[in-house]
Amino acid sequence: MFRKLPADLRPTEESPGLRVKGRTRYTRSQGDYLCGGCGAEDHANGDNDVKALVDDYTDHHGPAHRNGGRS
Template sequence: MFRKLPSNLAPTEECPGLRVRGGTQYTRSQGDYVCGGCGAKDHANGDNDVKALVEDYTGNHGPAHRGGRR
């Protein structure tokens, strides 16, 4: 079954997941997630904070819930 993705690809409660955008010359990198397992949400700006956000999501949320860990 296919789900309709939000127009800006930002994760939502209806379409949870992780989104990361790299920085450019004029903008900082950004990241967002919504966990489909527990509903947690987070947002980060800047390379170090986005890296920490991805580590948190992969270690404690999305994949962790799907794999039965937690």
């Protein structure tokens, strides 16, 4: 059986990470992150801004902290 997902999937201090929601006919794409390594957080709306948010998170936060990247 599948576990029901929580209604609000935004990253929290207890569950840091990256959340991206694709656009629909009526809404723009959205993204949020909370870095578990340094506590940085950000939010973006729209395809280009969400792509930049994902690139920032990947290059400077989450995975970068685990791999010894920039912080």
